[in-house]
Amino acid sequence: MKLSQYISLFHRQRTGQLRPEDQEALRHQQDPMLHQELEDLWSESLSYKSGYEPDVDKGFDRLKSRMEADRAREAKAVPLRPSPRAWMKVAAAIALVVAAGAYWLINPWGQPKGLVYTTGPAEQLQVELPDASVIYLNEQSYLSFEASEGQRKVSLTGEAYFKVASDPDHPFVIHANGVRTTVLGTAFNLRAYPDEPTVEVEVSEGRVRMENAQAAQQVELRPNERGVFSTNEQKLVKKPAPELNAQGWHSQEMVFRDAELANALREIGRYYKVEFRLGNAELKHCALSTEIKGDPLTDFLQVLETIYGLDVEQIDGDTYQLNGGRCR
Numbered sequence: 001m002k003l004s005q006y007i008s009l010f011h012r013q014r015t016g017q018l019r020p021e022d023q024e025a026l027r028h029q030q031d032p033m034l035h036q037e038l039e040d041l042w043s044e045s046l047s048y049k050s051g052y053e054p055d056v057d058k059g060f061d062r063l064k065s066r067m068e069a070d071r072a073r074e075a076k077a078v079p080l081r082p083s084p085r086a087w088m089k090v091a092a093a094i095a096l097v098v099a100a101g102a103y104w105l106i107n108p109w110g111q112p113k114g115l116v117y118t119t120g121p122a123e124q125l126q127v128e129l130p131d132a133s134v135i136y137l138n139e140q141s142y143l144s145f146e147a148s149e150g151q152r153k154v155s156l157t158g159e160a161y162f163k164v165a166s167d168p169d170h171p172f173v174i175h176a177n178g179v180r181t182t183v184l185g186t187a188f189n190l191r192a193y194p195d196e197p198t199v200e201v202e203v204s205e206g207r208v209r210m211e212n213a214q215a216a217q218q219v220e221l222r223p224n225e226r227g228v229f230s231t232n233e234q235k236l237v238k239k240p241a242p243e244l245n246a247q248g249w250h251s252q253e254m255v256f257r258d259a260e261l262a263n264a265l266r267e268i269g270r271y272y273k274v275e276f277r278l279g280n281a282e283l284k285h286c287a288l289s290t291e292i293k294g295d296p297l298t299d300f301l302q303v304l305e306t307i308y309g310l311d312v313e314q315i316d317g318d319t320y321q322l323n324g325g326r327c328r
Helices: 003-014 020-029 032-045 056-072 084-092 245-251 261-272 297-308
Strands: 102-106 112-118 125-128 134-137 142-148 151-163 172-176 179-183 187-192 198-205 208-212 217-221 225-230 235-240 254-260 275-278 287-292 310-316 319-324
Touching: 003 020, 151 245, 172 187, 179 187, 179 198, 187 245, 198 208, 198 245, 208 225, 208 235, 217 225, 217 235, 245 254, 245 261, 254 261, 261 275, 261 287, 261 297, 287 297, 297 310
Parallel strands: 151 172, 275 319
Antiparallel strands: 102 112, 112 142, 125 134, 134 151, 142 151, 151 187, 172 179, 179 208, 187 198, 198 225, 208 217, 225 235, 254 287, 310 319
């Protein structure tokens, strides 16, 4: 487990956001010395004044200056790979500046090593990166950012909507569940939850390249297109996405025009965080045309009952059985 991931789990544990499966992962990966150091740092971070904020712009400028100086150096440098115990010393100098789900990772020399953001259940977060890119992080997601080796590097677990600031000299590269997405300046949605069988990118502006290096597959996506990578089949495909419904969680709007009911229910279920089960298999290919603009779930269920004559039964808190009905 990466150090940043371990720290993210520690942070979620301290803020009451840790899921049961993550609790087990944290317990198995726990290093007593590192855990104690993080405990001490957590206590220190709580002593900061509530209005304290790190100077993000100044820190990023220092990092860019250091990168430019490294590139200008003519002499060859041999990198030294620190031992696991050396990372303990680095961890001892990490400052967890906790503010709205975000914190800096600082190395012993005061240089920013990266930014990390996390969200818990039913929590969303708007993030402005030092390069002026804006990210909207969906619930139960983890995102890290660092600028190094001439790139803006992001790691994502979960879902986020990106508005990337254009900087051709520093590509914006996102790694998510085995898929690499490269952009220069654009707006798009990326969904990569570890318990789901696909990684999806949906583009609203600009162009992005989505690729799976292991399978030597890549697609270039333009506005109103979606790339879908199946983690089970290791297959990457491009599909039309005229209505950009994958971004409904962020835009609070979904539009369906003669969409197959089964596919529409899957996307609408994501939006409302529920599961729909069709009792009548003949309805899967029925056409659905409707709009959702921040409407409550009860309104949509009424639409289903009216259009298809369905009998809606709530099985539990987040599962709805749709019985009977017929295509119009």
